[in-house]
Amino acid sequence: MTNKEKYAQVFVETFEVEPNVLDENFVYQCIPAWDSLGHMSMVAALEDTFDIVMDTEDIIDFSSYTVGMEKLKKYGVEF
Protein backbone atom coordinates (compact mmCIF):
# COMPACT_ATOMS: atom_id res chain seq x y z
CA MET A 1 0.00 0.00 0.00
CA THR A 2 1.43 3.42 -0.96
CA ASN A 3 1.57 6.32 1.46
CA LYS A 4 -1.24 8.02 -0.44
CA GLU A 5 -3.38 4.92 -0.12
CA LYS A 6 -2.58 4.70 3.61
CA TYR A 7 -3.39 8.40 3.99
CA ALA A 8 -6.72 8.03 2.20
CA GLN A 9 -7.55 4.95 4.21
CA VAL A 10 -7.30 6.94 7.44
CA PHE A 11 -9.89 9.39 6.11
CA VAL A 12 -12.15 6.60 4.87
CA GLU A 13 -12.08 4.82 8.21
CA THR A 14 -12.22 7.88 10.47
CA PHE A 15 -14.97 9.73 8.64
CA GLU A 16 -16.72 6.75 7.02
CA VAL A 17 -16.63 8.26 3.54
CA GLU A 18 -16.01 6.85 0.07
CA PRO A 19 -12.53 7.43 -1.37
CA ASN A 20 -13.92 9.34 -4.34
CA VAL A 21 -14.91 12.32 -2.14
CA LEU A 22 -11.34 12.89 -1.01
CA ASP A 23 -10.07 15.95 -2.86
CA GLU A 24 -9.33 19.65 -2.29
CA ASN A 25 -12.97 20.21 -1.36
CA PHE A 26 -12.83 17.77 1.52
CA VAL A 27 -12.17 20.27 4.31
CA TYR A 28 -12.60 20.57 8.07
CA GLN A 29 -16.29 20.50 9.04
CA CYS A 30 -17.41 19.74 5.45
CA ILE A 31 -19.24 16.74 6.88
CA PRO A 32 -20.58 16.18 10.42
CA ALA A 33 -17.99 13.48 11.12
CA TRP A 34 -15.09 15.90 10.63
CA ASP A 35 -15.82 17.81 13.81
CA SER A 36 -13.47 18.48 16.73
CA LEU A 37 -13.45 14.87 17.90
CA GLY A 38 -13.13 13.64 14.33
CA HIS A 39 -10.20 15.96 13.74
CA MET A 40 -8.28 14.69 16.75
CA SER A 41 -9.16 11.07 15.93
CA MET A 42 -7.84 11.56 12.39
CA VAL A 43 -4.61 13.12 13.66
CA ALA A 44 -4.09 10.26 16.10
CA ALA A 45 -4.73 7.71 13.33
CA LEU A 46 -2.26 9.43 11.00
CA GLU A 47 0.34 9.53 13.75
CA ASP A 48 -0.11 5.79 14.32
CA THR A 49 -0.11 4.99 10.60
CA PHE A 50 3.07 6.91 9.79
CA ASP A 51 4.73 6.62 13.24
CA ILE A 52 5.05 10.37 13.67
CA VAL A 53 4.10 13.00 16.26
CA MET A 54 2.62 16.13 14.76
CA ASP A 55 3.37 19.60 16.07
CA THR A 56 0.49 21.70 17.37
CA GLU A 57 0.78 24.25 14.56
CA ASP A 58 0.47 21.50 11.94
CA ILE A 59 -2.62 20.06 13.63
CA ILE A 60 -4.22 23.50 13.56
CA ASP A 61 -3.23 24.13 9.94
CA PHE A 62 -4.46 20.70 8.83
CA SER A 63 -7.59 22.18 7.31
CA SER A 64 -8.24 19.89 4.36
CA TYR A 65 -7.40 16.58 2.74
CA THR A 66 -4.92 18.16 0.37
CA VAL A 67 -3.35 20.54 2.92
CA GLY A 68 -2.81 17.53 5.15
CA MET A 69 -0.60 15.87 2.57
CA GLU A 70 1.58 18.97 2.48
CA LYS A 71 1.82 18.96 6.26
CA LEU A 72 2.88 15.31 6.42
CA LYS A 73 5.78 15.92 4.03
CA LYS A 74 7.44 17.80 6.91
CA TYR A 75 7.58 14.48 8.76
CA GLY A 76 9.15 12.61 5.86
CA VAL A 77 5.93 11.18 4.49
CA GLU A 78 6.22 11.40 0.72
CA PHE A 79 3.28 11.03 -1.64
Added chain:
Amino acid sequence: MESFSLDCQQLQEYQPNRYPFLMIDHVEDVLPGKYARGFKNLTLNEWYFPVHFPGGPNMPGALQLEAMAQMLTVAITTLPDLKGKVTHALEHHVRFRQEVKPGNRLDIDAQVISWRRGICKGKAVGTVQGITVCEAEMTITIPEILETFLPKKA
Protein backbone atom coordinates in the same frame (compact mmCIF):
# COMPACT_ATOMS: atom_id res chain seq x y z
CA MET B 1 2.94 11.45 41.30
CA GLU B 2 1.22 9.80 44.25
CA SER B 3 -2.46 9.03 44.70
CA PHE B 4 -4.63 10.81 47.26
CA SER B 5 -8.24 11.16 48.40
CA LEU B 6 -10.74 14.02 48.18
CA ASP B 7 -13.64 14.61 50.54
CA CYS B 8 -16.91 16.19 49.45
CA GLN B 9 -15.52 19.70 49.85
CA GLN B 10 -12.12 19.08 48.33
CA LEU B 11 -13.48 17.32 45.26
CA GLN B 12 -15.42 20.43 44.30
CA GLU B 13 -12.12 22.13 43.59
CA TYR B 14 -11.62 19.63 40.77
CA GLN B 15 -15.23 19.11 39.70
CA PRO B 16 -17.25 22.17 38.67
CA ASN B 17 -20.69 20.57 38.95
CA ARG B 18 -22.80 21.63 41.93
CA TYR B 19 -26.10 20.66 43.54
CA PRO B 20 -28.34 19.28 42.17
CA PHE B 21 -25.95 17.95 39.55
CA LEU B 22 -22.90 16.94 41.56
CA MET B 23 -23.20 13.16 41.35
CA ILE B 24 -20.23 12.03 43.42
CA ASP B 25 -19.72 12.39 47.16
CA HIS B 26 -16.21 11.23 47.86
CA VAL B 27 -13.06 10.27 45.97
CA GLU B 28 -11.27 7.58 47.93
CA ASP B 29 -8.26 7.29 45.67
CA VAL B 30 -7.19 9.30 42.66
CA LEU B 31 -3.97 9.01 40.69
CA PRO B 32 -3.96 12.00 38.35
CA GLY B 33 -4.05 11.01 34.70
CA LYS B 34 -4.60 7.36 35.59
CA TYR B 35 -7.71 6.65 37.66
CA ALA B 36 -10.23 7.90 40.22
CA ARG B 37 -12.23 5.71 42.59
CA GLY B 38 -14.98 6.83 44.89
CA PHE B 39 -18.69 6.74 45.56
CA LYS B 40 -22.10 8.36 45.67
CA ASN B 41 -24.31 7.65 48.67
CA LEU B 42 -27.99 7.54 47.75
CA THR B 43 -30.65 8.49 50.26
CA LEU B 44 -34.37 8.76 49.74
CA ASN B 45 -33.86 12.51 49.85
CA GLU B 46 -32.24 12.62 46.39
CA TRP B 47 -34.16 15.16 44.33
CA TYR B 48 -35.02 12.74 41.54
CA PHE B 49 -36.48 9.89 43.58
CA PRO B 50 -39.93 11.44 44.07
CA VAL B 51 -40.35 11.61 40.31
CA HIS B 52 -38.25 8.66 39.15
CA PHE B 53 -40.49 6.93 39.97
CA PRO B 54 -43.36 7.38 42.43
CA GLY B 55 -43.58 4.09 44.27
CA GLY B 56 -40.43 2.72 42.65
CA PRO B 57 -37.53 5.09 43.22
CA ASN B 58 -34.31 4.35 41.35
CA MET B 59 -31.42 6.46 40.09
CA PRO B 60 -31.93 7.56 36.46
CA GLY B 61 -29.49 5.91 34.10
CA ALA B 62 -28.48 9.26 32.69
CA LEU B 63 -27.37 10.31 36.16
CA GLN B 64 -25.46 7.08 36.71
CA LEU B 65 -23.60 7.89 33.51
CA GLU B 66 -23.06 11.45 34.73
CA ALA B 67 -21.62 10.12 37.99
CA MET B 68 -19.16 7.96 36.08
CA ALA B 69 -18.21 10.88 33.84
CA GLN B 70 -17.69 13.13 36.86
CA MET B 71 -15.38 10.57 38.44
CA LEU B 72 -13.40 10.30 35.20
CA THR B 73 -13.21 14.09 35.12
CA VAL B 74 -11.54 14.11 38.53
CA ALA B 75 -8.88 11.73 37.20
CA ILE B 76 -7.98 14.43 34.66
CA THR B 77 -8.59 17.70 36.46
CA THR B 78 -6.23 16.63 39.25
CA LEU B 79 -3.39 16.84 36.74
CA PRO B 80 -1.20 19.95 37.07
CA ASP B 81 -2.83 23.21 35.99
CA LEU B 82 -6.24 21.62 35.27
CA LYS B 83 -7.95 22.15 38.63
CA GLY B 84 -11.56 23.22 38.18
CA LYS B 85 -11.51 23.14 34.38
CA VAL B 86 -14.89 22.56 32.75
CA THR B 87 -15.23 19.30 30.84
CA HIS B 88 -17.72 18.33 28.16
CA ALA B 89 -18.89 14.94 26.99
CA LEU B 90 -18.00 13.95 23.44
CA GLU B 91 -19.06 10.34 23.18
CA HIS B 92 -20.35 7.78 25.65
CA HIS B 93 -21.30 4.13 25.36
CA VAL B 94 -23.08 2.88 28.43
CA ARG B 95 -24.66 -0.32 29.69
CA PHE B 96 -27.03 -0.45 32.65
CA ARG B 97 -27.35 -3.75 34.43
CA GLN B 98 -29.31 -3.24 37.63
CA GLU B 99 -31.37 -0.57 39.36
CA VAL B 100 -29.63 1.70 41.86
CA LYS B 101 -31.98 2.43 44.74
CA PRO B 102 -32.25 4.60 47.86
CA GLY B 103 -29.88 3.32 50.52
CA ASN B 104 -27.36 2.05 48.00
CA ARG B 105 -23.78 3.25 47.78
CA LEU B 106 -22.78 3.54 44.14
CA ASP B 107 -19.05 2.79 43.96
CA ILE B 108 -17.34 4.03 40.83
CA ASP B 109 -13.98 2.99 39.43
CA ALA B 110 -12.99 5.29 36.55
CA GLN B 111 -9.88 4.53 34.51
CA VAL B 112 -8.14 6.81 32.04
CA ILE B 113 -7.28 5.02 28.79
CA SER B 114 -5.69 8.02 27.13
CA TRP B 115 -5.31 11.75 27.70
CA ARG B 116 -3.99 13.80 24.84
CA ARG B 117 -4.59 17.27 23.40
CA GLY B 118 -7.62 17.97 25.54
CA ILE B 119 -9.38 14.66 24.93
CA CYS B 120 -9.69 11.92 27.51
CA LYS B 121 -10.82 8.42 26.63
CA GLY B 122 -11.73 6.36 29.63
CA LYS B 123 -13.96 3.73 31.10
CA ALA B 124 -15.80 3.31 34.36
CA VAL B 125 -17.68 0.65 36.24
CA GLY B 126 -20.35 1.33 38.83
CA THR B 127 -21.01 -1.28 41.52
CA VAL B 128 -23.34 -1.69 44.46
CA GLN B 129 -22.12 -4.11 47.12
CA GLY B 130 -19.68 -5.54 44.62
CA ILE B 131 -22.25 -6.14 41.89
CA THR B 132 -21.83 -4.27 38.60
CA VAL B 133 -24.83 -2.03 38.00
CA CYS B 134 -23.51 0.15 35.17
CA GLU B 135 -20.45 0.50 32.99
CA ALA B 136 -19.38 2.94 30.33
CA GLU B 137 -16.74 3.84 27.81
CA MET B 138 -16.48 7.60 27.69
CA THR B 139 -14.77 10.35 25.75
CA ILE B 140 -14.66 13.69 27.49
CA THR B 141 -12.85 16.89 26.67
CA ILE B 142 -11.63 20.07 28.23
CA PRO B 143 -12.82 22.43 25.47
CA GLU B 144 -10.43 25.14 26.53
CA ILE B 145 -7.54 22.85 25.57
CA LEU B 146 -9.12 21.06 22.61
CA GLU B 147 -9.94 24.32 20.86
CA THR B 148 -6.28 25.25 20.71
CA PHE B 149 -5.69 22.33 18.34
CA LEU B 150 -8.54 22.89 15.89
CA PRO B 151 -8.38 24.46 12.42
CA LYS B 152 -10.28 27.63 11.79
CA LYS B 153 -13.67 26.84 10.28
CA ALA B 154 -13.49 26.71 6.46
